Amino acid sequence: MDEAVVVFSRKGLFQMRVTAREVRSREHARKLWPLVAPGAIQQMVTWVSPSFENGKLRRRSHFRQLPTEKTYDLKAQRAGPGNSDSRIGGSLAPAMAA
Numbered sequence: 001m002d003e004a005v006v007v008f009s010r011k012g013l014f015q016m017r018v019t020a021r022e023v024r025s026r027e028h029a030r031k032l033w034p035l036v037a038p039g040a041i042q043q044m045v046t047w048v049s050p051s052f053e054n055g056k057l058r059r060r061s062h063f064r065q066l067p068t069e070k071t072y073d074l075k076a077q078r079a080g081p082g083n084s085d086s087r088i089g090g091s092l093a094p095a096m097a098a
Contacts, residue, residue, distance in 0.1 A: 001063040004035040004045050014042075020061040023047050037065060 002020050009016035017038065023029050029047035036042035045063040052058060 001037060001045065001065070003038060004047075004063045005038050005042065006032050007034045007036055020047060020063055023061065025049075035063065037063070043068065 003017055004020075005014050006016040006018055007014060014036075018032060018035070023032065026047075026049065029035075035045050035047070037045050044066040046066060048059075048062050048064050050057060050059060050061045
């Protein structure tokens, strides 16, 4: 997978897309985290760094999907702020107290 969506960015929720080649290091990937796959049900992804063997590129950088229990329903988010159904599920963030 070559592209991911940054959940929290200065542009807003799910507004910034990033390609795997734009991420330069593990530290840069951590600054962008959490990342999700583009699509209606967005599954969390992690960045995999490129691998070199004898000075040649063996595997280029890409995004790998994490297990399915860490998914986020985009349609529930668009229900509106303040709605208890619009909170982030999985381990992205704790539930907000009402």
